[in-house]
Amino acid sequence: MGKSYMIKIVQDRLQEIARDHNVDTQSLVLVLAPTGIVAFNIRDVIIHSALSILISKNDDLELTGERLKKLQKNLNGMSYFIINEKSMVRRRMLALVDMRLCQAFPEYQNQVFKDRSVILVGDFGQLPPVLNEPMYSQIP
Numbered sequence: 730m731g732k733s734y735m736i737k738i739v740q741d742r743l744q745e746i747a748r749d750h751n752v753d754t755q756s757l758v759l760v761l762a763p764t765g766i767v768a769f770n771i772r773d774v775i776i777h778s779a780l781s782i783l784i785s786k787n788d789d790l791e792l793t794g795e796r797l798k799k800l801q802k803n804l805n806g807m808s809y810f811i812i813n814e815k816s817m818v819r820r821r822m823l824a825l826v827d828m829r830l831c832q833a834f835p836e837y838q839n840q841v842f843k844d845r846s847v848i849l850v851g852d853f854g855q856l857p858p859v860l861n862e863p864m865y866s867q868i869p
């Protein structure tokens with residue numbers, strides 16, 4: 730069984746559990762990928778675009794106005810975030826994910842990932858993040 734198949738099974742099962750508990754499953758699970766190629770291969774969404782994270786070094790990390798409203802609308806009802814190819818995700822990216830979820834769900838500010846489940850999928854032995862340290866490397 731391949732990883733893409735397993736992600737689809739987990740996604741389907743989470744939606745099935747939600748339906749059994751009368752929860753709207755339209756926007757329950759979001760599958761994220763660190764790069765466009767990974768996203769294209771299994772129809773994921775790129776982390777940066779899904780969470781409104783700009784790639785430039787001068788990115789203002791605080792979202793306000795229309796960008797914040799759009800993020801909140803897009804993530805409304807999301808309870809699970811599956812991040813594919815975890816080996817390519819750096820520590821800072823996980824912190825940015827947490828920060829964006831904090832901005833999208835301010836009522837849960839004191840909880841890690843804002844009361845959402847983040848499921849990392851992949852093999853730490855695969856490709857590391859481009860021009861960056863992997864999330865499991867030692868902090869200097």
